[in-house]
Amino acid sequence: MAIKRYKAKSIQEAIRRIKEDFGPDAMILSTRRLPKDPRNPYGKDFFEVTAALKNETEYIALKETHCIDESLDKLGHHVEMQKPAAEKARRALLGEGLQALSAELFSIREMLFLIDQTGGLPEFLHRFPESLNLYARLVKSGISSRLAQIFMKRALDTLSDRPAGAEHITKRVLNEILSSISVLDPFSSHNNKQQVAAFIGPTGVGKTTTIAKLAAILSLQQKKTIGIISVDSYRIGAVDQLRTYAGIMGLPCLSAFSRQDLQKAVKQLQHKEIVLIDTAGQSHLDKDRMKALSRLMKGQPAISNHLVLSATTERGDMKEAAENFSILNPRTYVFTKLDETRRRGTIIDQVLEFKLPVSFITDGQRVPEDIQAANKESLLRLILRR
Ligand SMILES: Nc1nc2c(ncn2[C@@H]2O[C@H](COP(=O)(O)OP(=O)(O)OP(=O)(O)O)[C@@H](O)[C@H]2O)c(=O)[nH]1
Numbered sequence: 001m002a003i004k005r006y007k008a009k010s011i012q013e014a015i016r017r018i019k020e021d022f023g024p025d026a027m028i029l030s031t032r033r034l035p036k037d038p039r040n041p042y043g044k045d046f047f048e049v050t051a052a053l054k055n056e057t058e059y060i061a062l063k064e065t066h067c068i069d070e071s072l073d074k075l076g077h078h079v080e081m082q083k084p085a086a087e088k089a090r091r092a093l094l095g096e097g098l099q100a101l102s103a104e105l106f107s108i109r110e111m112l113f114l115i116d117q118t119g120g121l122p123e124f125l126h127r128f129p130e131s132l133n134l135y136a137r138l139v140k141s142g143i144s145s146r147l148a149q150i151f152m153k154r155a156l157d158t159l160s161d162r163p164a165g166a167e168h169i170t171k172r173v174l175n176e177i178l179s180s181i182s183v184l185d186p187f188s189s190h191n192n193k194q195q196v197a198a199f200i201g202p203t204g205v206g207k208t209t210t211i212a213k214l215a216a217i218l219s220l221q222q223k224k225t226i227g228i229i230s231v232d233s234y235r236i237g238a239v240d241q242l243r244t245y246a247g248i249m250g251l252p253c254l255s256a257f258s259r260q261d262l263q264k265a266v267k268q269l270q271h272k273e274i275v276l277i278d279t280a281g282q283s284h285l286d287k288d289r290m291k292a293l294s295r296l297m298k299g300q301p302a303i304s305n306h307l308v309l310s311a312t313t314e315r316g317d318m319k320e321a322a323e324n325f326s327i328l329n330p331r332t333y334v335f336t337k338l339d340e341t342r343r344r345g346t347i348i349d350q351v352l353e354f355k356l357p358v359s360f361i362t363d364g365q366r367v368p369e370d371i372q373a374a375n376k377e378s379l380l381r382l383i384l385r386r
Pocket residue numbers: 202203204205206207208209210232235238279280281282336337338339340362363364365370
């Protein structure tokens with residue numbers, strides 16, 4: 001096997017020797033700081049760099065990636081069991097996909113190699129080089145590098161410095177992430193209390209569509225009695241959009257333009273098990289409209305608010321929007337449009353920001369198919385799958 005370890009006073013020196021031996025085809029597999037000799041107090045740290053020829057790297061990278069995928073498979077085992085045909089097709093495609101996969105892994109390694117050159121790799125990668133692929137996968141999924149490092153460090157800090165193996169590390173890190181997410185289905189309550197849920201959030205994130213999906217599933221599949229209220233007086237045609245959905249499902253749909261209207265509408269639907277309230281999309285930067293919505297909804301203790309956010313929103317904007325909507329004390333997050341981005345990990349940053357549970361996720365425009373009650377394992381699989 002053309003894999004070699006180089007010991008040198010600096011990473012740069014080791015890399016220079018590697019290039020001399022292997023030429024331009026050399027690839028760095030790992031770097032590690034070796035502690036100085038305790039018998040020599042004036043000694044300096046050494047670095048160990050492991051390198052290989054490209055085809056060897058391909059083999060190892062594929063093995064590690066496979067290990068992450070297998071751990072993800074095990075996480076959502078019960079979900080996979082429901083889709084044997086999809087699973088078979090995926091495995092069949094795996095053969096075809098291997099080449100694309102290895103090319104992608106090369107780029108990840110090269111990216112990390114570059115970061116290493118500029119002194120940017122986190123310390124735990126020196127101790128556990130086998131965690132490099134997993135760390136790259138987390139960052140690539142959209143989880144911020146700050147948070148990815150926290151998860152990795154929490155999982156690795158309890159390990160001794162011996163090689164732990166990529167599979168063991170992957171399991172620990174995935175468990176770390178899982179324990180930081182919570183989920184809650186606001187409509188699963190078994191008591192007879194009526195549930196009144198309002199969906200709030202920025203413009204165009206999918207509030208009305210999500211309500212249509214929920215109304216269909218709750219009424220047609222779960223046989224609950226449903227009423228719908230629209231308090232969207234802002235956009236022309238907004239009430240009609242919801243009325244059309246409600247009409248197709250044969251559900252009552254009322255509109256309300258003031259606090260009194262809303263109270264009256266809720267009262268009118270008091271015999272329904274679940275009432276879904278659609279609100280107008282708000283730019284969180286428009287403080288006046290935020291205050292107006294807050295005035296409309298405040299003092300309605302029976303209503304729980306659910307903050308709808310699109311997974312396509314840039315992390316900083318998502319955080320700012322959630323901060324501004326926090327005046328309405330949302331009880332859960334609903335994340336939409338997971339089908340429109342590969343960087344779905346932003347969700348994890350947002351979940352940890354306010355420590356709110358996730359109630360639903362949506363991944364398409366189809367009503368009612370493209371919605372799922374949030375489940376920790378499938379959410380994580382969805383985020384980390386490429
Ligand atoms: N790809 C994708 N599109 C979605 C999803 N959910 C909603 N949409 C689409 O997003 C667009 C806006 O959806 P709406 O439900 O009208 O959004 P809204 O939040 O009610 O918008 P406003 O009331 O104007 O604030 C529509 O074209 C929907 O079909 C989703 O999960 N994935």
